[in-house]
Amino acid sequence: MSSLPIDTSVDFAGIRLVNPVMTASGTFGYGSEFIPFFDLRRIGGIVAKSLTLEPRTGNPPPRIAETPAGMLNAIGLENVGVDAFVSEKLPLLPPELPVIASVFETEIDRYAEVCKRLTGVPQVAGLEINASCPHVKSGGIEYGQNPQLLARLVSATRRATPAPLIIKLSPNVTSIAEMARVCAGEGADGLALINTLQALDVDLETLRPVLRNGLGGLSGPAIRPVALRMVWQAAQAVDLPICGIGGIGSAEDAAKFLVCGATAIQVGTANYLNPRAPVEIAEGLAAFAATRGLPRLRDLVGTLEGLGSS
Amino acid sequence: MSSLPIDTSVDFAGIRLVNPVMTASGTFGYGSEFIPFFDLRRIGGIVAKSLTLEPRTGNPPPRIAETPAGMLNAIGLENVGVDAFVSEKLPLLPPELPVIASVFETEIDRYAEVCKRLTGVPQVAGLEINASCPHVKSGGIEYGQNPQLLARLVSATRRATPAPLIIKLSPNVTSIAEMARVCAGEGADGLALINTLQALDVDLETLRPVLRNGLGGLSGPAIRPVALRMVWQAAQAVDLPICGIGGIGSAEDAAKFLVCGATAIQVGTANYLNPRAPVEIAEGLAAFAATRGLPRLRDLVGTLEGLGSS
Amino acid sequence: MTTALPIRSEATVLENCAEGGENVRLRLEVEAWPGSAPGQFVMLSPGAFRGTDSVDPLLPRPMAVYRGTPTGHGAAVVEVLYKATGRGTRLLAAARPGEQVRLVGPLGRGFVLPDPGVGSVLVGGGTGVASLFELARLAAERGSVRVLLGARSADDLMGREDFETLDVALGLATEDGGEGHRGLVTELLEPVLAEPGELAVYACGPTPMMQRAAELAAAAGRSCSVSLENHMACGFGVCLGCAVPLAGGGFDLVCRDGPVLEASAVAWEGLP
């Protein structure tokens, strides 16, 4: 789309990406499902479905529902387990592709154990800790909703692995800045945000939640303005590199996250509507930089003006 | 739409409404602007634009922007002031119409003073305290984001007026249940929720926020699943009557809020798209009750099944 | 069964015409269409057209490939029969010739054809009929085929004229008796199942209909292939949204492991 040679590469938490476009955990399977749709090496990297120590089965259906410009999900912990991921799923991916493994557990020591098993696996470029898991002993509050719990989670996973450690934050909090600072204080290498907003929809025929699980997570374009706000607040609060997530469906959407301070971004729900979305966004970002006369796409990061820090 | 005589009336925080449909503060002007569109007496009541002690001017433009299935706004405190409201705006409304005055200030003693001035005014059926105002001394955090600040606000306004006192909660919190309990503990008569979600969008041409103010509030259908979740959580947490707000555009949307535990609802952003929305929703709710064979619409309130309290 | 890899394509609407009732026949021109097996489906994005990038409704809608007709140079006309009832399908029904609709497919595992020489019976109800046309055509090359179609009223019966052009025996049932047998289509199935000899049984339609067909087949000592529906976000196994509980515990994904499953494998009481 342009003749200017644009440098689209970024360094995110010590991981070199050919461009800032990654895919969000739970929306990209284990990656190989997208091989029919595009050459995965044309995007920065992928984040696989969150992994637990053992293979897990998920919630009974319905697990998803459509909402205005968004969707609700409550999949449960369903995944193949960390060992099958390493032995069966990773080998299906192009070796050059940076793969970030997402970790999701109910107990902190189990989180740490999954991290250990992923450490040193050649293709695993980094670990993303999904802090939106409910902590059963605290009455179902998410790890990412309580600063003390989050600090313990980050510190335990930090001790478990020298790999680039990215903490994926829950948006269901009063102060995302506080949570970002907790992660920085405990030695995280980067942040990813946002996960889904806790939400509910009702089936008026049955007078029950539309999802069998009851509550679910809201994703998609509807949440993008909330995600942009939180990314900007987190970027103001800490020096860690940030991966922006939430309702990204176009290169313009992605560029807005960069402007708000994200070094990289993840494409989530948009993968369902358009399995070529990540590569189209990567191409669109390069074209965007060319149009603006930016030789390096990363020069866009954190360029937002006119908003005092808060 | 039906021959069954449906009793649509509800008692909300001691205020009798002919039906549960009210209008949300800031989306219905001072009410009289809607007289060309429908007979205001056909809805339960209205909540006027939030009032301050003195007349106030608002933020410079742009003040609003469209987002996926929603909109952002940062109007500022613009309003005619409490005295002009009482002397100039209230007399334009039909005397039978229950009017709830919304109160919005920067300092707690000013909140209390506005409440005092509204107390005893014949047409003021109740007061709604907008707790989404930033508390300047606490670094811009909203009253409704901090349990101690909120407790002081509720207790001060409670002492200032014997009128039905409704606290309008901010959704930008980790635990809406905790905030609801604070209000119940300080003697509030009812809750209204949700106010807008704090959000941001970026203009890629200028690399500035789309709103001149920077951050704004997200409203409209996009936020409805978050609002339903919070209404249900608040209803589980306290015995206070709840007025549900957030993205309501149809009778079905309104019915979902009732099912989740709201006694009444407020129509907000939908008024802009369709100034007859409130009366159409009121009619639709009656038809809905008739179709379900419910002689009293209020029997729908809190009928959600299949979701354990949390 | 084909193992063609799915594509994402901006398909061009050739025709989008009302049939009886709320039924609509959509004909799409798709470049580089890899072909599909009977019972496979596509995901169609209703919001991705009309000259605007609207994101409401957001999710693509799963639709069976009713018929795929190659037109040369790898392109094909992909035909879909659907009922315009909800927000997405009503928007889809507003697409005019020349407009584009995003398509992802072919997806899922379709029907396994009967062994050569074996006859088959296909039971279709409502929009489920759309999954059966290609199966009927191909099964007729293997053995004698009976197709039993049901709907609420004659108006709702989908694709009937097309089935009449095939070499199959057609039985019709409508709940209001406006056409064929008055009652449920499964009432036509029972006597067929009682006939002696090998018989492949296929069903696609509303869940209660499929469940009943499966019960009748089991009572007659026969297995039954059903094509299930479920809410879907992706259609190719990555959102894990379309899980269907299995009789032996755990879940299959309708989009990846199905939509065609062996009826006895399904935990019917756990379906949404």
Next chain:
Amino acid sequence: MTTALPIRSEATVLENCAEGGENVRLRLEVEAWPGSAPGQFVMLSPGAFRGTDSVDPLLPRPMAVYRGTPTGHGAAVVEVLYKATGRGTRLLAAARPGEQVRLVGPLGRGFVLPDPGVGSVLVGGGTGVASLFELARLAAERGSVRVLLGARSADDLMGREDFETLDVALGLATEDGGEGHRGLVTELLEPVLAEPGELAVYACGPTPMMQRAAELAAAAGRSCSVSLENHMACGFGVCLGCAVPLAGGGFDLVCRDGPVLEASAVAWEGLP
């Protein structure tokens, strides 16, 4: 100026045809239309049609009433000229005859007509031309009228043929020189302002154009009425979204106090 109360109506599309460039002419049949004053506008909801209750794009779009023609029994044909560029207007451009579009109006305060005997000059640029047609027609009943229309290219010029049917002197300017004066339309205004005698000056178009027209008018000792644009959610004074800063401090609402304001009252540097 009319004080007709606004209505909300589901208007029926009679015609929605491409004019030059991205310009579209929409003719709506509106029941119980109360009539409008020149310069008033309506809010049109692009999402409220196409057989679906889509909420994206969400907000109604403000559009000037280009012309309103009573058709008897209180009904009227309301005509709108618009440019299909963004998400909402592109969706609007997809509406076909027979479909419905939600309309709220007439809204705002329009132009004050010149006193009888007083001539006027109307300067229109881009889509701003649409606000001027009714004004030109009525002003021509009061005195001699000059209409100066500008656009980027000849293709973009809106409503030119209609203005030619009026008893007005028409001057054209295009930036690429494809039609009339090559350059900005305000360059045509300057000599007119220098003529002696009373003259009512009106401008509607892009903000820099209106600001320039106002400067030229002020330099010639004349006042100038401008019709402003601003982002709007409601159009009738309840969202407070469309505030425009005033030279004397504070804000007016474009939808309620305008869209027509006296140019000298506006704090131009504070416009978005």
